[in-house]
Amino acid sequence: MSARLMQGNEAVAEGALLAGVRFFGGYPITPSTEIAEGMAKLLPQVGGTFIQMEDEIASMGVVLGASLAGKKVLTASSGPGISLKQELIGYAAATEIPVVIVNVQRVGPSTGQPTAPSQGDVMQARWGTHGDHSIIVLSPWSVREAFDLAVRSVNYAERFRTPVILLMDEIVGHLRESVELPAESEIEIYPRRAPKKSRAEGYEPYAPDEDLVPNIANFGEGYHIHVTGLIHDETGFPSGSPKVTRESIKRMHEKISRAADEIIDVQEEFMDDAEFAVVAFGGTSRTAYEAVLSARKRGVKVGFVRLVTIFPFADKIISELAKKIRGLLVAELNYGQIVGEVERAAKGQCAVKLCAKYDMTIFEPEEIEAAIDEMISEVDGE
Amino acid sequence: MRKQLRLSGSGGQGVITAAIILAEAAVSEGKQAVQSQSYGPEARGGASKSEVIIDDEKIFHPHVKAPDFVLAMTQKAADKYYTDLNADGVLILDEDLVPTPPQFKNIIRVPITKLAVEKVGKALFANIVALGVLAKVTKLVDFETIKKSVANRVPPHTVEQNMLALQIGFDAVN
Numbered sequence: 001m002s003a004r005l006m007q008g009n010e011a012v013a014e015g016a017l018l019a020g021v022r023f024f025g026g027y028p029i030t031p032s033t034e035i036a037e038g039m040a041k042l043l044p045q046v047g048g049t050f051i052q053m054e055d056e057i058a059s060m061g062v063v064l065g066a067s068l069a070g071k072k073v074l075t076a077s078s079g080p081g082i083s084l085k086q087e088l089i090g091y092a093a094a095t096e097i098p099v100v101i102v103n104v105q106r107v108g109p110s111t112g113q114p115t116a117p118s119q120g121d122v123m124q125a126r127w128g129t130h131g132d133h134s135i136i137v138l139s140p141w142s143v144r145e146a147f148d149l150a151v152r153s154v155n156y157a158e159r160f161r162t163p164v165i166l167l168m169d170e171i172v173g174h175l176r177e178s179v180e181l182p183a184e185s186e187i188e189i190y191p192r193r194a195p196k197k198s199r200a201e202g203y204e205p206y207a208p209d210e211d212l213v214p215n216i217a218n219f220g221e222g223y224h225i226h227v228t229g230l231i232h233d234e235t236g237f238p239s240g241s242p243k244v245t246r247e248s249i250k251r252m253h254e255k256i257s258r259a260a261d262e263i264i265d266v267q268e269e270f271m272d273d274a275e276f277a278v279v280a281f282g283g284t285s286r287t288a289y290e291a292v293l294s295a296r297k298r299g300v301k302v303g304f305v306r307l308v309t310i311f312p313f314a315d316k317i318i319s320e321l322a323k324k325i326r327g328l329l330v331a332e333l334n335y336g337q338i339v340g341e342v343e344r345a346a347k348g349q350c351a352v353k354l355c356a357k358y359d360m361t362i363f364e365p366e367e368i369e370a371a372i373d374e375m376i377s378e379v380d381g382e
Numbered sequence: 383m384r385k386q387l388r389l390s391g392s393g394g395q396g397v398i399t400a401a402i403i404l405a406e407a408a409v410s411e412g413k414q415a416v417q418s419q420s421y422g423p424e425a426r427g428g429a430s431k432s433e434v435i436i437d438d439e440k441i442f443h444p445h446v447k448a449p450d451f452v453l454a455m456t457q458k459a460a461d462k463y464y465t466d467l468n469a470d471g472v473l474i475l476d477e478d479l480v481p482t483p484p485q486f487k488n489i490i491r492v493p494i495t496k497l498a499v500e501k502v503g504k505a506l507f508a509n510i511v512a513l514g515v516l517a518k519v520t521k522l523v524d525f526e527t528i529k530k531s532v533a534n535r536v537p538p539h540t541v542e543q544n545m546l547a548l549q550i551g552f553d554a555v556n
Contacts, residue, residue, distance in 0.1 A: 003409055003412070004406075004409060004410075005402070005405050005406040005409045005415065005417070115420065115421055115422065170445065173416075174418060174419060175416060175417070175418055176402060176405055176415075176416065176417040176418075176446055177414075177415065177416040177417070177441070178409040178413075178414055178415055178446075262521075283444075286442040286443050286444060287442070287443045287445075289442045289443075290442045290443040362444075362445055364443075364447065365443050366444065
């Protein structure tokens with residue numbers, strides 16, 4: 001396929017469709033609206049369903065219902081809408097309903113700056129809903145990767161029966177660039193999980209398979225399924241047992257953590273001889289990359305580390321890096337969020353500095369390059 | 383060779399659409415291009431700006447600094463967005479909507495919106511007239527390629543008028 005100009009948000013819609021999404025429920029909000037527009041155009045062409053609901057809460061509810069009925073589903077919003085969806089994101093985690101939620105971040109809190117870029121929803125993506133829960137969060141830096149991660153998000157949602165947050169930012173969501181998309185035949189698709197036994201053979205919807213994920217039957221396929229946000233046992237009905245509660249919470253974490261090495265995707269460049277590195281994600285990493293290139297031209301031994309998977313966090317990778325290098329600079333378009341995760345994972349083995357920006361504008365390469373120099377002189381002076 | 387453009391005006395003038403078409407034309411010629419935009423929360427009337435970078439190499443940072451070409455379709459946009467122009471760059475202004483041109487060496491003034499109204503029938507076509515001007519001045523993409531990109535992007539029943547608008551813009555400068 002030849003190159004064409006495509007927008008990040010459009011690429012998400014294209015990727016989700018090719019990954020098998022056949023139901024989208026949403027409510028428009030800048031800067032995510034083009035995803036809904038894309039799905040509204042594409043879904044009817046393949047017999048899928050697009051529905052604009054009365055608000056973001058209903059949008060989340062309707063996709064969960066469609067997922068339980070067997071469809072691969074997507075919803076998209078931005079900060080204010082994602083806040084409204086939180087209760088049902090927790091419900092999806094507890095009831096193990098596959099769903100992908102795209103958050104094209106804008107400046108918050110609250111209505112914030114509707115059209116301006118930010119990366120301020122990182123910790124919300126991890127902990128926005130209450131209670132112990134696990135979640136997968138991915139963040140693209142290019143239009144092509146928005147497509148690829150949309151596919152990957154749908155696959156992870158299905159494979160782990162979990163909510164997956166595709167954490168975009170306005171930079172990549174609204175960016176148009178030349179992109180070549182893979183052919184449909186090149187895309188691997190994880191199918192909806194199906195029961196391996198009949199009811200007569202003792203099928204229980206929430207009995208975990210070997211990978212700790214239950215094969216919950218779709219509604220309308222002959223099984224009687226009970227779904228509740230209360231802690232439930234393998235039958236799907238509520239249980240007041242401490243043992244069931246402990247095992248349930250543990251299993252829902254471990255079904256993802258046991259596959260963490262596979263899920264965690266980190267891009268490293270110029271790290272072979274690096275004494276320092278810049279850590280970034282999403283649209284900011286495009287600027288960080290240019291800053292690193294420019295510093296390298298001056299002979300500065302700095303590398304580039306990009307978090308493609310935000311959660312589960314790349315603890316092992318960061319810890320190993322921290323042993324080898326002298327300082328990590330975390331560049332993020334917020335007051336300082338992922339820097340806390342990097343500090344935790346680095347365990348004091350190297351310096352961790354923050355390069356933060358939260359004024360509606362994106363970083364310029366010079367700003368990050370200056371922060372690299374500042375970090376080096378601080379570390380050299382220590 | 384990297385070239386950077388900034389198209390600016392107010393919401394509803396179509397500067398973002400013009401930028402998308404220009405980037406699409408560059409991509410269809412096998413070049414790398416990124417297009418970004420910034421605008422206020424208003425659907426109409428707020429400040430609107432779109433930037434395009436065209437290069438043979440991959441483009442990472444998407445923000446334009448020291449643009450080679452700036453198009454301004456309002457006085458406010460002209461005053462705000464010419465300041466970081468490359469010293470050898472070109473400032474293209476809608477002659478009537480920017481009555482007080484900024485002090486800059488290379489300025490091209492074209493009655494863009496007036497041409498759209500008088501020769502195509504609607505101010506709506508001003509962005510395509512502007513695109514014709516840009517095609518001529520920037521020489522970044524072949525005029526035939528731009529024609530194809532316009533035809534692909536606009537509603538089918540308006541192709542003829544848009545082709546006219548494009549040609550009028552192209553012919554309005556030497």
